[in-house]
Every structure is written in C-alpha cells, then in structure tokens.
Amino acid sequence: MTTLPIVQIGDPVLRRRAAEVPPETIASSELQTLIDRMIETMRAAPGVGLAAPQVGEARRIIVVEDPPAAIERLGEAQREERQRTDAFPLQVFINPRIRPLAGTGRTIFPEGCLSIPGYAGLVERPLDIEITYLDRRGIFHDWTPVHGWPARIIQHEMDHLDGILYTDKALPRSLMTDENMRRRTEGRSVSALIAELADEG
Ligand code: ZN
Secondary structure (H helix, E strand, C coil): CCCCCCCCCCCCCCCCEEEEECCCHCHHHHHHHHHHHHHHHHHHHHCCECCCCCCCCEECCEEECCCCCHHHHHCHHHHHHHCCCEEEEEEEEEEEEECCCCCCCEEEECCCCCCCCCCEEEEECEEEEEEEEECCCEEEEEEEEEEEEHHHHHHHHHHHHCCCCCCEEEHHHHHCEHHHHHHHHCCCHHHHHHHHCCCCC
C-alpha cells in the first residue's frame, strides 16, 4: 500500500481552483495510480472523503467511502440526526458538478477535515443535491437525489476543488477541538449545541 502525505492548511494548493481532468487521460496509468493512492490514503487516515488537492494535486478528483465499521461506531441517535444510516460504498468522482435540489432543506452538522487535524466546526449545507461526474472508467453518471450524509461528504470534498475549506463556512464561534465537539454533541442534538454557543460569554 502506498499512501501519500496529506497537505495541511496553509499550503496554497488547498486554495487554488483545481483543473478539470481531460477525459482522454482518465485511462492513463498515471491517473489510475493517483486514484488508487488517494483511496489508500483516505482509508489509512482514516477518513470518509479525500480530494486530490489534499495530496497536492490540483485536479478535479474526489474519492468518498463510509464503510459499515465507521457507522457502527456511532450511536443510533447520532446516525439518525446525521442521516448517516447506510454505509456508503467507495466511489470516485472525476470532474464532478453539483447543485442543490430545489425545495429541500438545509442542515447543520459537525465537520472536520484531514487537512485541519484536531478541529471540528458546525457547517450548514443543503440536505439534497444532484451530482454529475465521470467515474474512473470515464463513464458519465447523473446521480440524483443524493441525500443526507453522502450529500454532505460530497459537498465538503467539492469545496476542496474550488479552494474552499469548511472553516470558511463554519458557524461563527463553532470551531473547536474535535474532542470537544464529540463531548458537546454526544447524546444530544446539534441545535442544543448551537443554542449553547450563542449563550456562551
Ligand atoms: Zn476536507
């Protein structure tokens, strides 16, 4: 297994708009190897998503996977609140485009990032999206609706392709260590934490 170093916040590659992948290069061994290494790096971290800029490659590729073992670690209430009820099989998205679906809600959940280790914040995002993309064989897909937790992961990773980090979008005052986020959301709703943050000080 070959993992790649994960680029950390402050590196300019995380702030650049990543370039489209020329479709005719998708089958190349160079690109297929990069995808394999991104998957291995995500799994080793471990993380549920990784964007190519996070391994120093400003190209529009993301990988996502939420294995059953990660979901089993959550309590039932957390699974329900995060709409993280089903495992999410490994998927590779090349040149993805997303749009929020009209008439659906927005939700606020804790997020962290492998490029900002040790921290978490609350981020509001649309609950349902549509995504179009090429898979690693270069085949076009239109997936709609993507609902709940997978939609959240995809939106976080998509932001990386546009040089955006979750800390740019987090609710003011919600950035904290991931340990404190775990402690303050355990067995209670995110809205209870939001109310508490507003009352602090
Ligand atoms: Zn991230």
